[in-house]
Amino acid sequence: MNILEIINLTHRFSNGAMGIENINLMVREGEFVVISGQNGSGKTTLLRHLNGLFLPTAGTVILDGISVSENVVRARQMVGMVFQDADSQIVGETVSEDVAFGPENLCLSRPEIKKRVSHALNAVGLASFADQRPHVLSGGEKRRLAIAGVLAMNPKILVFDEPFSNLDYPGVRQILKQILSLHEAGHTILLTTHDLEKVLGHANRLVIMKDGKIVRDGTPDQIVTDVETYGVRQPCASRLGMEIGSWLN
Amino acid sequence: MAELTVFGYRTGTSLLHILDSRFKLACLILISLASLKAYIPGLSLLILLLVFAIIHIRVSFISVLKEIQYFLILLTFVLIARALSTPGTPVIEFMGLTMTSQGLYDGILVCGRLGTVVLLGLIFVSTTRPSEIKAAVEWFLTPFPFIPAKRVATMISLVMRFIPTILNQAKETADAQRARGIENRKNPVYRLIKFTIPLMRRTFEDADKLIVAMEARCYSENRTDPELSSGKKDWIALLLVICLCILIL
Ligand SMILES: Nc1ncnc2c1ncn2[C@@H]1O[C@H](COP(=O)(O)OP(=O)(O)OP(=O)(O)O)[C@@H](O)[C@H]1O
Numbered sequence: 076m077n078i079l080e081i082i083n084l085t086h087r088f089s090n091g092a093m094g095i096e097n098i099n100l101m102v103r104e105g106e107f108v109v110i111s112g113q114n115g116s117g118k119t120t121l122l123r124h125l126n127g128l129f130l131p132t133a134g135t136v137i138l139d140g141i142s143v144s145e146n147v148v149r150a151r152q153m154v155g156m157v158f159q160d161a162d163s164q165i166v167g168e169t170v171s172e173d174v175a176f177g178p179e180n181l182c183l184s185r186p187e188i189k190k191r192v193s194h195a196l197n198a199v200g201l202a203s204f205a206d207q208r209p210h211v212l213s214g215g216e217k218r219r220l221a222i223a224g225v226l227a228m229n230p231k232i233l234v235f236d237e238p239f240s241n242l243d244y245p246g247v248r249q250i251l252k253q254i255l256s257l258h259e260a261g262h263t264i265l266l267t268t269h270d271l272e273k274v275l276g277h278a279n280r281l282v283i284m285k286d287g288k289i290v291r292d293g294t295p296d297q298i299v300t301d302v303e304t305y306g307v308r309q310p311c312a313s314r315l316g317m318e319i320g321s322w323l324n
Numbered sequence: 325m326a327e328l329t330v331f332g333y334r335t336g337t338s339l340l341h342i343l344d345s346r347f348k349l350a351c352l353i354l355i356s357l358a359s360l361k362a363y364i365p366g367l368s369l370l371i372l373l374l375v376f377a378i379i380h381i382r383v384s385f386i387s388v389l390k391e392i393q394y395f396l397i398l399l400t401f402v403l404i405a406r407a408l409s410t411p412g413t414p415v416i417e418f419m420g421l422t423m424t425s426q427g428l429y430d431g432i433l434v435c436g437r438l439g440t441v442v443l444l445g446l447i448f449v450s451t452t453r454p455s456e457i458k459a460a461v462e463w464f465l466t467p468f469p470f471i472p473a474k475r476v477a478t479m480i481s482l483v484m485r486f487i488p489t490i491l492n493q494a495k496e497t498a499d500a501q502r503a504r505g506i507e508n509r510k511n512p513v514y515r516l517i518k519f520t521i522p523l524m525r526r527t528f529e530d531a532d533k534l535i536v537a538m539e540a541r542c543y544s545e546n547r548t549d550p551e552l553s554s555g556k557k558d559w560i561a562l563l564l565v566i567c568l569c570i571l572i573l
């Protein structure tokens with residue numbers, strides 16, 4: 076069953092620039108989709124339509140049968156989005172307050188919020204930081220906090236925009252592990268990156284964008300050999316004709 | 325951000341941490357008002373109590389002094405100005421300037437009052453979670469029909485969330501400009517302009533990102549109410565504070 080259907084989606088910015096054009100994408104529940112493309116190819120613009128931060132100029136985005144523009148709040152609850160810049164995503168004064176921000180907006184009861192906060196913090200391994208101030212966290216911890224903030228809203232789809240930017244090797248592995256365990260727990264994952272090396276070994280599907288359009292869509296091994304035409308570096312292993320390994324081992 | 329640690333919440337389990345924030349706010353206001361009317365004996369008692377309170381909440385004294393160093397310099401100026409400008413019996417005469425005993429007394433009084441208020445604020449802020457301060461302010465404002473308490477509360481929390489960000493940004497901008505030799509420019513107006521414009525631009529950009537992040541997490545003014553609970557302890561504390569105020573007046 077398709078949990079996400081994007082049909083003929085076009086977005087034009089208010090200054091007239093074309094953001095994305097005529098995008099069609101169907102995502103089944105539980106899929107792990109990597110969206111790649113060079114800088115400015117429209118990845119972020121596409122993702123922002125999934126939870127109604129941008130509304131389409133033309134076309135529709137349908138989440139589990141209901142269009143995003145029809146019920147934006149539902150879309151925001153269903154699609155948890157972890158932004159490119161984790162710092163600007165932090166709203167709260169302490170780690171646990173930040174995680175509680177989303178559930179509070181949903182008007183949940185206090186005990187329910189507490190339950191969700193501790194569950195989300197445990198899921199990302201930040202439980203011992205609950206009363207810390209977010210500014211003192213490291214880059215990787217901030218990103219995990221952003222993930223916890225999103226998890227506390229019980230989303231079905233998780234969207235990660237460049238989750239590995241600015242992270243060191245252990246940081247990347249930590250976040251990757253996190254993403255994989257969320258995928259295993261049944262979340263549908265969409266992830267953008269221009270560095271396929273780190274994640275492609277785990278994905279079921281690869282989508283390549285260029286100039287606001289989807290130019291390739293298929294399984295990683297079908298497509299990975301010609302990504303370089305579109306300004307994305309082909310992972311080393313696949314250049315050498317080997318299977319892409321995991322960064323986790 | 326390390327410089328900002330004192331003027332911010334620190335976790336703890338002391339009595340002052342446990343008290344209800346509404347009562348703490350009320351006590352803060354009461355003592356501040358009383359201290360503005362108090363004289364030397366009352367003030368000394370008050371400052372002594374505040375010093376004990378600071379030891380009790382386990383904030384390091386040196387960091388407090390460091391935090392308020394500029395304020396102390398200001399107080400010294402106030403003291404000197406008062407001492408020199410008030411007519412009365414001279415104590416010291418030096419190069420045509422006379423320091424009078426009345427002036428000295430006045431100066432100490434003013435400094436004592438200002439110092440008390442600052443110490444009080446410091447104790448309040450470091451023992452109360454920002455969300456609790458927000459909740460207390462909201463609670464006090466709710467009876468007033470023309471003030472949108474929830475909106476004010478959100479604004480307060482956003483301001484508190486933003487101050488460290490802005491300071492951090494200011495420091496980064498200043499460092500970046502120093503690295504490129506801004507100090508060779510002697511014109512202060514030029515330097516001010518070159519400093520303020522990028523700082524403002526970045527602050528607004530950050531604010532924009534924060535808005536998007538809040539929207540993505542379903543922000544609405546209609547949210548779960550903050551949790552406040554008062555008990556016998558709080559009433560006793562309030563009663564003691566009232567007695568104290570009467571005593572020092
Ligand atoms: N608010 C806006 N107004 C006008 N043009 C915009 C706006 N936001 C993005 N664009 C343009 O839309 C295009 C796609 O931007 P987008 O941020 O989606 O790219 P991206 O694939 O996420 O790039 P990156 O890899 O750098 O994150 C870019 O050419 C950009 O200049």
Ligand SMILES: [Mg+2]
Pocket residue numbers: 118119120159236
């Ligand atoms: Mg982007």
